[in-house]
Amino acid sequence: MPLVPEAIERLVTEFGRLPGIGPKTAQRLAFHCLRTPAEMTERLGAALQQLHQQVQPCARCFFIADGDLCAICSDPRRDPALLCVVEEALDVVAVERSGEFRGLYHVLGGALSPMDGIGPDELRIAELERRAATDEVREVVIATDPDVEGEATAYYLGERLAAAGVTVTRLAHGLPAGADLEYADELTVARAFAGRRAL
Amino acid sequence: MPAGRCAITRLRLYQFRNYPAATVTLGPAVNVIAGANAQGKTNLLEAAATLALTRSPRTSTTGDLVMWGQAACAIEGSVARPGGDTTLALRLERNGDSARVSRTATVDGKPRPARSVLGLCPVVMFWPDDLQLVKAGPDARRRLLDILLMQLEPRMAAHMSRYRRVLEQRNALLHRLRTEGHGGSELDGFTRELAHHGARIAVARSQLVSALAPLANAALRDLSGGDEDLVLSYVAAHQCVCDNEEQSKLDLLAAYRAHASEELARAVSVIGPHRDDMSIQLGGRSARTTASQGQQRSIVLAVKLAEMRHLAQRTGASPVVMLDDVLSDLDQTRRGLLVSLLAGRDAAQVLITTTEPLHNTADMRDAQHFTVTRGSVVPDV
Ligand SMILES: Nc1ncnc2c1ncn2[C@@H]1O[C@H](COP(=O)(O)OP(=O)(O)O)[C@@H](O)[C@H]1O
Ligand SMILES: [Mg+2]
Ligand SMILES: [Zn+2]
Numbered sequence: 369m370p371l372v373p374e375a376i377e378r379l380v381t382e383f384g385r386l387p388g389i390g391p392k393t394a395q396r397l398a399f400h401c402l403r404t405p406a407e408m409t410e411r412l413g414a415a416l417q418q419l420h421q422q423v424q425p426c427a428r429c430f431f432i433a434d435g436d437l438c439a440i441c442s443d444p445r446r447d448p449a450l451l452c453v454v455e456e457a458l459d460v461v462a463v464e465r466s467g468e469f470r471g472l473y474h475v476l477g478g479a480l481s482p483m484d485g486i487g488p489d490e491l492r493i494a495e496l497e498r499r500a501a502t503d504e505v506r507e508v509v510i511a512t513d514p515d516v517e518g519e520a521t522a523y524y525l526g527e528r529l530a531a532a533g534v535t536v537t538r539l540a541h542g543l544p545a546g547a548d549l550e551y552a553d554e555l556t557v558a559r560a561f562a563g564r565r566a567l
Numbered sequence: 568m569p570a571g572r573c574a575i576t577r578l579r580l581y582q583f584r585n586y587p588a589a590t591v592t593l594g595p596a597v598n599v600i601a602g603a604n605a606q607g608k609t610n611l612l613e614a615a616a617t618l619a620l621t622r623s624p625r626t627s628t629t630g631d632l633v634m635w636g637q638a639a640c641a642i643e644g645s646v647a648r649p650g651g652d653t654t655l656a657l658r659l660e661r662n663g664d665s666a667r668v669s670r671t672a673t674v675d676g677k678p679r680p681a682r683s684v685l686g687l688c689p690v691v692m693f694w695p696d697d698l699q700l701v702k703a704g705p706d707a708r709r710r711l712l713d714i715l716l717m718q719l720e721p722r723m724a725a726h727m728s729r730y731r732r733v734l735e736q737r738n739a740l741l742h743r744l745r746t747e748g749h750g751g752s753e754l755d756g757f758t759r760e761l762a763h764h765g766a767r768i769a770v771a772r773s774q775l776v777s778a779l780a781p782l783a784n785a786a787l788r789d790l791s792g793g794d795e796d797l798v799l800s801y802v803a804a805h806q807c808v809c810d811n812e813e814q815s816k817l818d819l820l821a822a823y824r825a826h827a828s829e830e831l832a833r834a835v836s837v838i839g840p841h842r843d844d845m846s847i848q849l850g851g852r853s854a855r856t857t858a859s860q861g862q863q864r865s866i867v868l869a870v871k872l873a874e875m876r877h878l879a880q881r882t883g884a885s886p887v888v889m890l891d892d893v894l895s896d897l898d899q900t901r902r903g904l905l906v907s908l909l910a911g912r913d914a915a916q917v918l919i920t921t922t923e924p925l926h927n928t929a930d931m932r933d934a935q936h937f938t939v940t941r942g943s944v945v946p947d948v
Binding site: 390480481482483487488515516517519520521522523524527528 | 662732735736739743753759763
């Protein structure tokens with residue numbers, strides 16, 4: 369018979385799949401849950417369960433939404449002439465924190481990565497192209513990560529959007545080398561926006 | 568002579584390779600670490616080098632450094648330098664069952680990214696393979712330059728790892744282009760990234776070789792007394808002068824355009840610093856094809872001395888020099904000369920491993936001696 373009941377082992381395994389959580393931490397978390405009152409673990413369970421039922425990608429920008437459109441796309445005060453292109457939904461949160469950008473977003477869902485079989489068709493680039501081609505959009509700001517894949521993606525988007533008749537700019541490299549947007553502090557992101565350059 | 572030296576005064580290992588736990592207090596000059604085969608002599612030098620470089624110079628599989636069956640290992644070294652003493656530590660931890668290993672470097676107890684550890688304890692290493700440096704393939708010479716560069720300019724380490732990454736991506740894309748016939752539109756972006764980092768690496772290496780060349784030539788005279796000139800030069804696969812990053816980048820981009828069909832046919836990137844080399848000429852001829860075995864040995868020693876002196880000049884302190892089992896391959900004269908140059912004139916701390924006892928040799932009289940047996944190291948009394 370195993371030392372630890374199956375129910376705990378299962379929880380340890382699931383916690384262990386989360387980013388930044390090693391086997392020891394997973395075990396600690398599982399035993400912590402065991403010690404906490406049942407209503408708390410039930411709340412956690414319910415929150416996890418509702419996550420995928422209630423949250424879905426925004427139909428326009430692919431940021432997270434609890435309806436058809438996300439909070440940003442449904443905000444009439446946002447400037448639809450400006451599009452900021454990011455890799456992941458979390459990057460939107462980072463840019464929003466800077467308070468520097470008043471336009472709309474487009475979440476690509478990653479960056480070009482031939483090693484992982486990710487080409488333009490695996491990203492929401494066709495959708496971006498369609499949005500950029502509308503009369504409303506004047507400038508597309510590319511804010512992919514300043515790493516190898518993000519830079520190559522930015523260059524690719526620059527070439528591809530040139531045909532859409534919009535101004536394409538790249539976030540300035542005030543970002544520390546190798547830093548993800550997600551980890552950059554507000555001031556750095558704000559400076560990067562102020563200093564964006566044409567592609 | 569440099570203003571001072573950098574020395575590892577104490578090295579502690581925990582579950583590193585075959586060392587369960589060990590503490591060695593090293594002397595400031597020559598340290599001789601003796602032992603039979605497979606006892607842990609190379610492992611001990613590897614630990615010191617890994618601490619200084621934040622990664623092993625011996626393997627790219629970091630998990631190999633952790634003792635078999637254990638989850639983590641640690642190395643800690645007290646480093647005495649002219650600017651004050653520091654304690655460097657590196658901890659490696661396996662991530663569950665995956666092959667991935669997480670690394671945490673600390674300087675004086677504070678976590679630091681790898682780039683701020685590089686250069687704090689400069690090292691020059693001399694492994695048995697280095698004796699083939701003249702004859703070996705170009706990657707051995709590129710590695711020598713790169714290890715030196717990342718210690719001199721830590722930001723180069725970032726360009727090198729980006730370059731390796733984009734090279735992998737670009738080769739994967741070329742492969743897909745060849746097999747599936749699509750992906751061409753993404754190639755340009757990766758090519759630019761490759762040229763961007765590649766140009767920086769090529770220029771930095773080329774400048775480094777220019778700095779090493781006169782030092783190596785002078786060192787060869789000290790060693791062999793011959794009068795033939797030793798000339799080192801950087802040879803870029805894209806035939807660039809490599810003295811300016813912007814120009815070098817344009818040259819690289821032009822070379823990629825010129826080799827486009829070859830790259831597609833072979834599905835690999837055929838141009839760039841991963842194909843460059845350092846040419847070694849003696850008396851106007853390629854040392855690889857015309858120098859005698861003895862001359863080639865002397866050239867290798869001269870290059871090692873040049874590495875050391877360049878690091879000493881640039882950082883203001885002699886680096887720690889490690890000689891792994893190479894003395895037995897040198898004749899008595901070269902060996903004596905090398906040790907007296909390193910420990911005497913250049914006043915470096917030297918860590919020497921050997922399978923033969925060196926107690927009674929004249930050049931080792933003032934050395935500190937240790938014996939390694941199955942993962943434990945003790946000073947000789
Ligand atoms: N991760 C590891 N865990 C335990 N032992 C190891 C590990 N890696 C290598 N070894 C052992 O270390 C020994 C080799 O040590 P090394 O320092 O290369 O020997 P030498 O004294 O000949 O230089 C071998 O016995 C090898 O089995
Ligand atoms: Mg050995
Ligand atoms: Zn939206």
